Amino acid sequence: MELLQVFDYLGVFVFAITGAMLAARKEMDIFGFVVLALVPAIGGGTLRDLILSEPVVWFSDTTYLFIALLAALITFFAVRFMSRLSDVLLWFDALGLSVFCAIGSAKAMAVTGDPVIGVVMGVITAVAGGILRDVIANETPLVLHKEVYATAAFCGSVCYVLASLYIADFALVLSVAAAFVVRALGIMLGLSLPVSGYKLPD
């Protein structure tokens, strides 16, 4: 579980960078960077918690907010450097996606016990923040176009629900692994959009 928390923070950091990079492309001011960093970083989890009628996760742990803020500031001051890291960031983004869907499914299963809700909430946790980010920046959401992204979250969430029902142990690990493998195949087979939003236009 300790490792999962580290991965969760890492996911928040990398998701926040996607938002800040988009703010850079849209030539926003520093507040735009902060908002567009926070939205993908905590938007999916916030929507999940609201729908589950649970306390929002960053209420009890404001670390999430500071991590997203840090990502926004770093990107604001070193946007060219971040853009050069795009290939690396794509893999950390895949890790974040995988962790988010596993955590989302786990929380929904713990609250409702319904496998269908478990899958839906896993996908929402992983992709809703990114959709909100693109909507706020007035772009058609990336994830709704051809990309093995939501599919990876779906596989990870199904894997969590099945494993938690029939195997009990290692459900989180299996779920993260399943989502990551599917996303990695998508990236390596060239099905993902170029650098998934981590790059500035030339």
Added chain:
Amino acid sequence: MELLQVFDYLGVFVFAITGAMLAARKEMDIFGFVVLALVPAIGGGTLRDLILSEPVVWFSDTTYLFIALLAALITFFAVRFMSRLSDVLLWFDALGLSVFCAIGSAKAMAVTGDPVIGVVMGVITAVAGGILRDVIANETPLVLHKEVYATAAFCGSVCYVLASLYIADFALVLSVAAAFVVRALGIMLGLSLPVSGYKLPD
């Protein structure tokens, strides 16, 4: 009440098709179809339940999710066929709109007892999903432009609130009928946008 449940499911199905047709026009992938089908189908009710601090309706009845999913898949594989049905769909959409505003007002009145909230929540239930759908697809919401659509939801909601306060019986039936008649007049007098989003561009 049984008939109302059938109409409610029918409304979810037809609203989901509006979203899937929009995904088709935007050339999205299958996940885009599913998201854009779910948003109008359950978005209005979800927002209503969140604001009312009630458990989200599709938690206790996941049938809603499967109906929207089915609509997304059918539209994905038979989009030309759906486009040809546009005139029929427009009338089922009017039925969905009418049922949604009646159910929304009824739930809000049951929870708060406030007539103003009853009307506002009826309109939100009926139109918020469609607004969200258009916002996510990066279009200016159809319903905010000239169309006797929100007006129909408003009339249905007012009718429910008045009937539940002063007549008590048949409030749901009267509300559905009022919204449907207003919407039908709008369609027949040519005030609605052509085929209301159920048609592909030629």
Added chain:
Amino acid sequence: MELLQVFDYLGVFVFAITGAMLAARKEMDIFGFVVLALVPAIGGGTLRDLILSEPVVWFSDTTYLFIALLAALITFFAVRFMSRLSDVLLWFDALGLSVFCAIGSAKAMAVTGDPVIGVVMGVITAVAGGILRDVIANETPLVLHKEVYATAAFCGSVCYVLASLYIADFALVLSVAAAFVVRALGIMLGLSLPVSGYKLPD
């Protein structure tokens, strides 16, 4: 506190006008005016209350809804007149912004006691409605571009949190004053976008 309530209503009224003016520029129908008036007027507070798991503020006081409705109708029938008032409206908008961030921080501090959440919720209360308004009208949010607007809300919220922790008295007054001064400097130094959305294009 009486004065604060008056200022709060005034803020709702002026924020609603921003939305209605945007509806006018987008040539929407009367329902578009009402929706785009309601969203900035009550959107920020609604999102704050949902995240705080508190009852939505306009449930217990529907005056907010009627004020926004009134602003929508006045703007609909006198849009040229409102456009000529743009310089005055800009200052009332600054007052609304200042009151909203103070009230948002106060409510968040009362519920959670966490200074970080207090600041975040103050900013959300003040700016989220405006972001939603622009997103629904399919525009890139004004506030994410260069404008001393969110910064003013941030200063006001920080001021409230610090004053409530270390001074106790006058926290609301100090917070409103701080936000207003920062915003006023922004307007007077020409850092705000021309007339901030209160003017029709010529």
